[in-house]
Amino acid sequence: DAGVTQSPTHLIKTRGQQVTLRCSPKSGHDTVSWYQQALGQGPQFIFQYYEEEERQRGNFPDRFSGHQFPNYSSELNVNALLLGDSALYLCASSTRSATEAFFGQGTRLTVV
């Protein structure tokens, strides 16, 4: 079982650019959530996808968007990058009935 996999592991982008982060959930999982973890902080919930729809959203601007594919994998897109978007982006997967979520190793995004 490969667990939750995220790509890329590290990324450097310039302010104003756009970025796409990818997540493959653990086998058998159909729900994907994304979190932003700034340096020295706890993760902050961005949004959650289930059945290819955004089901719940945290307090993030519309520059943050996502998608879930029929195979349950997911993408996080961030437009018009700001320096403050620099963070570790974590993907978590679960089933609808499960209590806990399993996390990937994250994507470290640096905006310069």
Next chain:
Amino acid sequence: AQTVTQSQPEMSVQEAETVTLSCTYDTSESDYYLFWYKQPPSRQMILVIRQEAYKQQNATENRFSVNFQKAAKSFSLKISDSQLGDAAMYFCAYRQSSLLNAGNNRKLIWGLGTSLAVNP
């Protein structure tokens, strides 16, 4: 709104000793879940232990146990026989019960974390 507070930014413990990490939370809900996650330098969040609010018995997983005080809204983690591999950031997290909101409110609300050092 629910909040999670970890008041200890850093803790240290001697190898083989016991350490307790503190967590308090605020919620108006009666049914919810609480979690402790470990984040080593590899960055991956690893579930350490979970507690269902409706269960009075404290959860235990090998060397890890919790002291869940529902009325006080306190959820501390005790690590016994500490090992060098326990060194990491530890996060306390809250999640509303999926029995509410038709299972749609599954977001985790996190504390700021406690950095645990284990001294040989």
